[in-house]
Amino acid sequence: MSKKSxxxxxxxxxxxxxxxxxxxxxxxxxASDILCLVMMKSGMDVKKSEVHGxxxxxxxxxxxxxxxxxxxxxxxRKGNVDILLAFEKLESLRYLDYLKPDSRIIINELELYPPAxxxxxxxxxxxxxxxxxxxxxxxxxxxxxxxxxxxxNIRAENTALLGVLxxxxxxxxxxxxxxxxxxxxxxxxxxNLKAFHLGRAA
Amino acid sequence: xxxLMSGNEAIARGAYEWGIRFxxxxxxxxxxxxxxxxxxxDGVYAEWAPNEKVALEVGIGAAVAGAxxxxxMKHVGVNVAADPLFTVSxxxxxxxxxxxxxDDPSLHSSQNEQDNRNYxxxxxxPMLEPADSQEAKEFIKIAFALSEKFDTPVFLRTTTRVxxxxxxxxxxxxxxxxxxxxxxxxxxxxxxxxxMARLRRLEVEKRTQALREYAETFGENRMEINSTEVGxxxxxxxxxxxxDVFPEFSYLKLxxxxxxxxKLIREFAAKVKKLYVIEELDPFIEEQIRxxxxxxxxxxxxxxxxxxxxxxxxxxxxxxxxxTVKLPEVxxxxxxxxxxxxxxxxxxFHVLGKLKTFVAGDIGCYxxxxxxxxxxxxxxxxxxxxxxxxxxxxxxxxEKGKGKVxxxxxxxxxxxxxxxxxxxxxxxxGEAVIVICDNRTTAMTGMQEHPATGYTLQGAKAKELDIFxxxxxxxxxxxxxxxxxxxxxxxxxxxxELARPGSSVVISRRSCVLFxxxxxxxxxxxxxxxxxxxxxxxxxxxxxxxxAWRKFADMPADQVIKNAKxxxxxxxxxxxxxxxxxxxxxxxxxxxxxxxx
Numbered sequence: 001m002s003k004k005s006x007x008x009x010x011x012x013x014x015x016x017x018x019x020x021x022x023x024x025x026x027x028x029x030x031a032s033d034i035l036c037l038v039m040m041k042s043g044m045d046v047k048k049s050e051v052h053g054x055x056x057x058x059x060x061x062x063x064x065x066x067x068x069x070x071x072x073x074x075x076x077r078k079g080n081v082d083i084l085l086a087f088e089k090l091e092s093l094r095y096l097d098y099l100k101p102d103s104r105i106i107i108n109e110l111e112l113y114p115p116a117x118x119x120x121x122x123x124x125x126x127x128x129x130x131x132x133x134x135x136x137x138x139x140x141x142x143x144x145x146x147x148x149x150x151x152x153n154i155r156a157e158n159t160a161l162l163g164v165l166x167x168x169x170x171x172x173x174x175x176x177x178x179x180x181x182x183x184x185x186x187x188x189x190x191x192n193l194k195a196f197h198l199g200r201a202a
Numbered sequence: 203x204x205x206l207m208s209g210n211e212a213i214a215r216g217a218y219e220w221g222i223r224f225x226x227x228x229x230x231x232x233x234x235x236x237x238x239x240x241x242x243x244d245g246v247y248a249e250w251a252p253n254e255k256v257a258l259e260v261g262i263g264a265a266v267a268g269a270x271x272x273x274x275m276k277h278v279g280v281n282v283a284a285d286p287l288f289t290v291s292x293x294x295x296x297x298x299x300x301x302x303x304x305d306d307p308s309l310h311s312s313q314n315e316q317d318n319r320n321y322x323x324x325x326x327x328p329m330l331e332p333a334d335s336q337e338a339k340e341f342i343k344i345a346f347a348l349s350e351k352f353d354t355p356v357f358l359r360t361t362t363r364v365x366x367x368x369x370x371x372x373x374x375x376x377x378x379x380x381x382x383x384x385x386x387x388x389x390x391x392x393x394x395x396x397x398m399a400r401l402r403r404l405e406v407e408k409r410t411q412a413l414r415e416y417a418e419t420f421g422e423n424r425m426e427i428n429s430t431e432v433g434x435x436x437x438x439x440x441x442x443x444x445x446d447v448f449p450e451f452s453y454l455k456l457x458x459x460x461x462x463x464x465k466l467i468r469e470f471a472a473k474v475k476k477l478y479v480i481e482e483l484d485p486f487i488e489e490q491i492r493x494x495x496x497x498x499x500x501x502x503x504x505x506x507x508x509x510x511x512x513x514x515x516x517x518x519x520x521x522x523x524x525x526t527v528k529l530p531e532v533x534x535x536x537x538x539x540x541x542x543x544x545x546x547x548x549x550x551f552h553v554l555g556k557l558k559t560f561v562a563g564d565i566g567c568y569x570x571x572x573x574x575x576x577x578x579x580x581x582x583x584x585x586x587x588x589x590x591x592x593x594x595x596x597x598x599x600x601e602k603g604k605g606k607v608x609x610x611x612x613x614x615x616x617x618x619x620x621x622x623x624x625x626x627x628x629x630x631x632g633e634a635v636i637v638i639c640d641n642r643t644t645a646m647t648g649m650q651e652h653p654a655t656g657y658t659l660q661g662a663k664a665k666e667l668d669i670f671x672x673x674x675x676x677x678x679x680x681x682x683x684x685x686x687x688x689x690x691x692x693x694x695x696x697x698x699e700l701a702r703p704g705s706s707v708v709i710s711r712r713s714c715v716l717f718x719x720x721x722x723x724x725x726x727x728x729x730x731x732x733x734x735x736x737x738x739x740x741x742x743x744x745x746x747x748x749x750a751w752r753k754f755a756d757m758p759a760d761q762v763i764k765n766a767k768x769x770x771x772x773x774x775x776x777x778x779x780x781x782x783x784x785x786x787x788x789x790x791x792x793x794x795x796x797x798x799x
Binding site for chain 1: 204206334363366367368369370441442443445446447511512513516523525526527528529530532533534535536537538539540542573574575739742745747749750751752753771
């Protein structure tokens with residue numbers, strides 16, 4: 001099982017962080033809520049931060065999640081994020097200065113064109129994944145959109161990505177399942193659980 | 203029980219636990235969720251007021267009647283509420299009054315970055331400042347207790363980062379809510395004519411002195427003595443940032459930022475060799491410490507603008523740490539916020555952009571139309587400014603301004619502070635055309651109710667204001683209603699009103715596309731027929747997110763279909779994002795935009 005070796009034992013004395021990045025409407029805030037709840041129910045201190053309001057209207061959205069035995073700042077400093085979870089390809093490039101050389105990255109292979117690209121003023125960096133791989137050793141690329149469709153709900157892209165993230169975190173699978181059951185409305189719980197598990201196996 | 207809460211949710215919870223049952227406010231990022239969450243608790247009365255001044259006056263009334271009232275607003279909202287604020291400081295109340303000011307360092311969603319700690323000093327009102335959600339929940343209780351103990355309004359200041367970050371909170375059972383309301387007539391306390399206000403003014407000084415003494419032993423002004431090399435005086439979120447990077451420093455963490463505890467500050471300063479004040483925005487604490495004659499470093503080291511983060515503090519004290527990651531050399535297209543696909547504002551601003559007028563704008567989603575490619579708005583100062591500014595411009599320009607000046611304001615913003623300037627325009631025979639973008643809700647902050655939506659904050663059916671009749675009764679000469687999804691009619695009506703002498707109001711009425719209440723028709727998404735598209739880019743000029751432009755040069759040769767001589771590319775529409783509003787279909791001159799079958 002090669003997967004097991006990549007699971008990081010959580011040392012609570014050390015505060016660690018996940019940065020989620022994507023585009024307004026992709027369910028990033030819900031995803032970071034779920035991650036925080038799993039951390040909290042697993043006995044850790046956790047804080048998260050993002051900005052609401054104007055930024056949500058189709059603009060970039062980020063969510064910082066920091067966890068450990070005692071967390072002060074809800075935002076991580078540049079050069080110190082442990083895992084980047086990019087919900088969109090181009091957004092994986094925007095926050096690389098928050099990472100350290102051994103940070104690990106998950107990229108959702110999805111292209112959402114920003115206005116400057118739609119207008120024809122700029123080119124979409126289609127080679128984003130290759131560029132990220134030049135600087136980082138551990139880059140996992142998934143198609144969360146397809147996973148979500150397979151799970152029966154295209155909105156479950158975010159839970160699919162949490163499933164992928166869960167491969168790298170030492171957290172009980174039952175805890176993830178419990179929180180997913182708690183936060184989603186009844187009729188979409190099954191699809192989200194399925195998306196999570198498909199993501200975890202991806 | 204442990205739960206995960208935002209600062210805003212925690213304030214609402216804390217107020218509820220403390221037995222507070224009266225809340226009023228005006229929505230504004232980052233404050234909005236406080237009252238929304240509070241309004242959901244059992245036994246609570248909460249309402250949206252049309253603006254912050256009204257909200258505060260409603261809160262004052264409730265508190266004079268003996269209630270303990272919570273009033274919420276964003277930082278610039280306090281400007282609107284400033285008039286009653288400065289005088290309620292003199293009167294105090296019979297119950298309790300706590301005003302939340304949610305500041306926005308970095309201007310994430312605001313027109314300025316004002317530091318409202320200055321209001322505390324200016325209006326002589328004590329101010330508490332929590333650093334995370336647990337503190338937010340505790341401090342709101344302390345704020346109410348102080349308001350009762352010292353007969354004063356109390357400020358609780360948050361910043362965007364405190365309001366919107368989530369952290370672990372221990373929730374408790376609510377205390378029973380006691381009803382202490384009654385009518386008490388004490389004119390010497392509440393009729394602020396000069397003779398009586400002069401006497402109350404002295405009470406304010408006595409109160410501030412008593413609060414200064416209280417601050418010296420206040421438990422949330424606390425010292426954490428570690429290394430004696432460096433001491434940091436800080437409050438709110440910057441405490442967390444600094445603790446994160448420099449756990450070895452000593453701290454004086456101030457829970458109350460006005461008035462300051464002078465003796466405690468001197469005592470702390472004497473314990474450390476080097477003293478810093480770490481505060482975002484203005485040198486509010488720093489200047490007062492300097493005035494005490496205590497040597498301190500602050501804004502000479504730390505930035506005076508934008509919010510901090512742990513990196514900002516590390517860089518300021520250690521010098522810049524070099525990036526250890528090799529960053530790819532590639533142009534990353536920016537992704538600014540944009541009007542939604544199907545936003546009714548797009549049709550209106552497409553028309554306005556082509557009319558070559560000055561558009562005095564206002565605050566709401568439509569403000570985004572100043573950007574490329576619509577470029578349909580030319581000023582934005584504050585809530586309500588569009589109407590007064592358009593009138594002032596057209597008066598100053600005289601003949602040169604005829605048919606050239608438009609003011610644009612949303613429905614919520616119009617009700618907030620657009621009615622009085624519209625009355626002024628009618629009264630002083632203004633000639634500007636005012637467009638009210640009536641999308642039937644307060645969209646920008648997340649669909650809050652207002653007097654023209656027909657519902658209250660707590661969901662009761664309400665009287666629905668008739669904006670058309672209101673404009674008429676204010677004395678506007680011509681009032682018209684248009685549908686901004688109908689481009690031709692929008693253009694025709696705007697041209698007619700700009701050409702007409704006298705005052706005009708055009709109500710551009712179409713519900714926000716995200717607002718479910720009025721979304722009854724199912725519209726089919728659209729697509730581009732590449733056999734007809736001539737690549738003129740008319741549709742691209744709408745800046746609608748699903749519509750993209752592809753250069754022939756970037757396309758496989760077998761996909762290139764040229765329908766015009768100099769054509770260099772095609773438009774495409776992402777059917778998953780398209781809402782079928784048909785605005786692009788109407789601007790396409792060759793009929794290349796059709797429904798998806």
